[in-house]
Amino acid sequence: MKLRKFFFIFFPAVVIILIIFLNKNLIFKSSGPLIVLSTGTIHSGDILNEVLSDAGLEKSEITSLLATLNPYYNIRNIQPGHIYEIYHTTFGIVNKFNYWYSPVEYFSVEKSTEGKFYCSKKVVPSKKLLKNVEGELQTTLWEAMTQKGINPEMIMNFADIFSWQIDFFTEPRVGDKFKFIYESYEYENNVKIDGKILGAIYDGKQTGKYTAVLFESQDKKYSDYFSPDGASLKKMFLRAPLNFRRISSYFSYNRFHPILRYWRPHLGIDYAAPTGTPVSSIGDGTVIFVGWEGGFGNLVKIRHNSTYTTWYGHLSRFGRGVKRWVRVRQGQVIGYVGATGLATGPHLDFRITKNGSFVNFLKLKFPPSQNVPKEYKEEFEKTKEEILKLLEGTAPSS
Numbered sequence: 001m002k003l004r005k006f007f008f009i010f011f012p013a014v015v016i017i018l019i020i021f022l023n024k025n026l027i028f029k030s031s032g033p034l035i036v037l038s039t040g041t042i043h044s045g046d047i048l049n050e051v052l053s054d055a056g057l058e059k060s061e062i063t064s065l066l067a068t069l070n071p072y073y074n075i076r077n078i079q080p081g082h083i084y085e086i087y088h089t090t091f092g093i094v095n096k097f098n099y100w101y102s103p104v105e106y107f108s109v110e111k112s113t114e115g116k117f118y119c120s121k122k123v124v125p126s127k128k129l130l131k132n133v134e135g136e137l138q139t140t141l142w143e144a145m146t147q148k149g150i151n152p153e154m155i156m157n158f159a160d161i162f163s164w165q166i167d168f169f170t171e172p173r174v175g176d177k178f179k180f181i182y183e184s185y186e187y188e189n190n191v192k193i194d195g196k197i198l199g200a201i202y203d204g205k206q207t208g209k210y211t212a213v214l215f216e217s218q219d220k221k222y223s224d225y226f227s228p229d230g231a232s233l234k235k236m237f238l239r240a241p242l243n244f245r246r247i248s249s250y251f252s253y254n255r256f257h258p259i260l261r262y263w264r265p266h267l268g269i270d271y272a273a274p275t276g277t278p279v280s281s282i283g284d285g286t287v288i289f290v291g292w293e294g295g296f297g298n299l300v301k302i303r304h305n306s307t308y309t310t311w312y313g314h315l316s317r318f319g320r321g322v323k324r325w326v327r328v329r330q331g332q333v334i335g336y337v338g339a340t341g342l343a344t345g346p347h348l349d350f351r352i353t354k355n356g357s358f359v360n361f362l363k364l365k366f367p368p369s370q371n372v373p374k375e376y377k378e379e380f381e382k383t384k385e386e387i388l389k390l391l392e393g394t395a396p397s398s
Contacts, residue, residue: 036087069107108120128183128184130182132181133150133179135179141155171286181199183195198213198214199212199214211227217379273337273346275337278319278336282330286303288309298335298340300315309352311353314340316338316340319334
């Protein structure tokens with residue numbers, strides 16, 4: 001009697017404890033084997049083979065699973081922070097493996113009814129919204145946009161769109177206005193991700209007004225930002241800053257200097273031309289230096305965007321109105337060939353920096369400056385009209 005009483009009192013308690021313990025990691029099925037859900041996060045130094053082994057999977061299962069996943073996602077490229085989910089039996093047999101390489105995208109390796117693995121890429125279902133933002137600068141573009149709740153990546157994308165028209169380091173002024181419309185995706189797992197900027201406007205006191213429209217062709221072969229008239233916003237540099245007779249010295253890390261009489265780098269190109277030959281800016285930009293600079297003599301420096309700055313040295317004189325912080329246009333005369341500084345004869349010492357380092361101008365590949373191709377003109381016009389209407393405020397604001 002005592003034994004029976006003990007059994008009825010303690011056996012249910014033991015069962016409840018086991019259910020609570022097991023339910024943290026187990027999913028029970030009404031039929032079939034018990035399925036364990038093991039989840040985790042990849043850490044620095046992890047190897048996927050070891051992660052699966054630690055989860056209790058059979059070696060043969062691991063081999064087949066990784067062989068199926070690897071053609072879709074290189075298993076050596078697993079990154080810290082990525083999440084994995086393993087659905088497997090208590091005997092180490094895998095039903096499904098999910099590898100989340102982003103908050104909303106993952107690869108799923110599942111086992112078919114025949115017992116063979118197959119892999120597919122999956123995306124969490126979402127809905128796309130269009131949001132517009134507009135504001136006015138009181139200090140900087142960065143501060144004005146962050147106050148609107150715009151994330152840093154979106155701010156940089158906006159600046160990149162107009163990087164060939166506007167020097168955002170020096171040209172923004174208090175009272176400048178901006179506006180843009182962009183895609184925003186809300187996923188069923190409560191993740192929100194901003195998409196592409198569809199259209200943008202920057203109206204500045206110093207820069208004037210610029211409008212950008214994103215055009216993506218239906219055949220997916222063409223995608224870029226253009227002004228409403230179909231002109232590319234990416235401006236290719238002129239292939240030379242002047243009409244020259246010959247290149248008298250090329251870019252070199254070891255060149256014998258004719259005046260100093262020793263070997264040293266020459267990180268530019270010397271264009272030989274008569275004194276007084278006009279020198280033009282190779283692209284739109286802002287003058288950041290004009291004056292005497294040691295061996296360069298009379299020098300002009302122009303910053304074109306956050307990447308490129310050009311130098312024009314040994315000038316005999318400067319172009320009319322060329323002074324620091326003045327905006328110049330592509331092809332505008334900014335000076336004249338001379339022999340000032342350390343020069344044996346009249347020539348232009350032309351140099352260009354990319355991200356702060358001198359590079360060989362003759363070997364640079366610049367972004368194309370191609371307007372909307374003729375075969376896409378009709379499609380572009382339709383897209384442009386839709387986006388310009390959205391920019392006028394017909395889309396819901398963020």
